[in-house]
Amino acid sequence: MEKYKGIGIKLTPQRLGILEYLDGNTDHPSAEEIYSKIKKRFPTMSFSTVYNTLEALRKKGHILELSIDPERKRYDPGTTTHHHFMCVPCKKIVDINIAYDLPIPDEQKNDFEVTSNQVAFYGTCAECKKDTSPPIGSS
Amino acid sequence: MEKYKGIGIKLTPQRLGILEYLDGNTDHPSAEEIYSKIKKRFPTMSFSTVYNTLEALRKKGHILELSIDPERKRYDPGTTTHHHFMCVPCKKIVDINIAYDLPIPDEQKNDFEVTSNQVAFYGTCAECKKDTSPPIGSS
DNA sequence: GTACGTGCAAAGGTTTTGCATTACA
DNA sequence: TGTAATGCAAAACCTTTGCACGTAC
Numbered sequence: 001m002e003k004y005k006g007i008g009i010k011l012t013p014q015r016l017g018i019l020e021y022l023d024g025n026t027d028h029p030s031a032e033e034i035y036s037k038i039k040k041r042f043p044t045m046s047f048s049t050v051y052n053t054l055e056a057l058r059k060k061g062h063i064l065e066l067s068i069d070p071e072r073k074r075y076d077p078g079t080t081t082h083h084h085f086m087c088v089p090c091k092k093i094v095d096i097n098i099a100y101d102l103p104i105p106d107e108q109k110n111d112f113e114v115t116s117n118q119v120a121f122y123g124t125c126a127e128c129k130k131d132t133s134p135p136i137g138s139s
Numbered sequence: 140m141e142k143y144k145g146i147g148i149k150l151t152p153q154r155l156g157i158l159e160y161l162d163g164n165t166d167h168p169s170a171e172e173i174y175s176k177i178k179k180r181f182p183t184m185s186f187s188t189v190y191n192t193l194e195a196l197r198k199k200g201h202i203l204e205l206s207i208d209p210e211r212k213r214y215d216p217g218t219t220t221h222h223h224f225m226c227v228p229c230k231k232i233v234d235i236n237i238a239y240d241l242p243i244p245d246e247q248k249n250d251f252e253v254t255s256n257q258v259a260f261y262g263t264c265a266e267c268k269k270d271t272s273p274p275i276g277s278s
Numbered sequence: 279g280t281a282c283g284t285g286c287a288a289a290g291g292t293t294t295t296g297c298a299t300t301a302c303a
Numbered sequence: 304t305g306t307a308a309t310g311c312a313a314a315a316c317c318t319t320t321g322c323a324c325g326t327a328c
Contacts, residue, residue: 010302011302014308014309015308031293044310045310046312047310048309048310049308049309049310053308065209068206071292085243094251096247098247102239102258104237108237110233113263117259117260118258118259121255121256122253122255122256123251123253124254125251149281149282149326149328150327151284151327153284154283170317171317183284186319187283187286187320188283191283195283210316211316211317
């Protein structure tokens with residue numbers, strides 16, 4: 001794939017695998033999920049390569065490291081402004097494509113230089129609502 | 140302290156220590172920071188007690204578990220609606236006290252039941268801006 | 279008195295690191 | 304060819320868990 005030539009990192013087969021997997025991916029995978037997936041094509045690949053590549057891509061601004069899931073970091077190839085909803089029971093994260101106006105009142109700004117923002121919505125998705133068992137002891 | 144009587148958890152000296160430490164605290168401490176602080180008054184106290192207590196308080200809705208710092212969970216005794224700014228270099232988190240209107244467009248709602256949201260701003264605080272060294276190799 | 283919290287140690291899961299080898303540019 | 308990435312293992316780090324003992328209610 002020549003399409004990744006200009007992204008500013010040294011390209012290896014493993015990195016191409018990761019890039020192709022992430023390209024257009026809206027699953028917000030964890031490092032473990034990326035590793036498992038790519039390992040099928042590169043059985044000798046190690047975790048260090050995954051983290052190394054993700055860190056390189058993050059530094060170049062090609063992917064976002066999400067702090068939405070309290071359990072682990074999740075990665076997002078999305079480049080345009082968007083936000084996220086996370087289903088707490090199944091940990092699925094989906095994009096919310098809307099640009100919010102989020103002004104910080106001057107008196108609270110304290111000379112902070114704000115470079116980015118992320119809105120995280122938490123709740124329950126449609127499938128998990130269906131699956132919900134009645135509370136234990138509700139008889 | 141009798142003021143914590145009605146919060147719905149069994150009160151022990153260690154828990155009172157944690158409650159008093161968190162009460163009014165705007166530092167958004169990590170479990171480790173809470174542990175270190177309280178350990179000075181209760182030298183035998185263990186991490187399990189800290190996590191146990193934090194989890195009990197979270198379940199009762201008395202504290203928030205923040206997913207803003209990618210490195211570790213941070214805890215917030217704040218009860219009213221507010222958001223956060225995190226300084227990436229020094230990892231300080233400060234409250235942003237404003238209520239944003241964050242509607243999710245119907246066509247993106249997919250029957251999700253949203254129960255909460257958190258806005259995280261990232262950037263650099265005034266002190267860290269001062270401390271910034273010129274980029275390496277800029278000579 | 280009893281259910282629940284405590285403290286200790288050990289385990290679990292995620293992420294990072296050191297280093298010899300390999301490969302991109 | 305030189306710099307940087309890979310792979311492996313081990314370590315570091317944060318968080319959770321099991322269990323015997325102790326304590327709030």
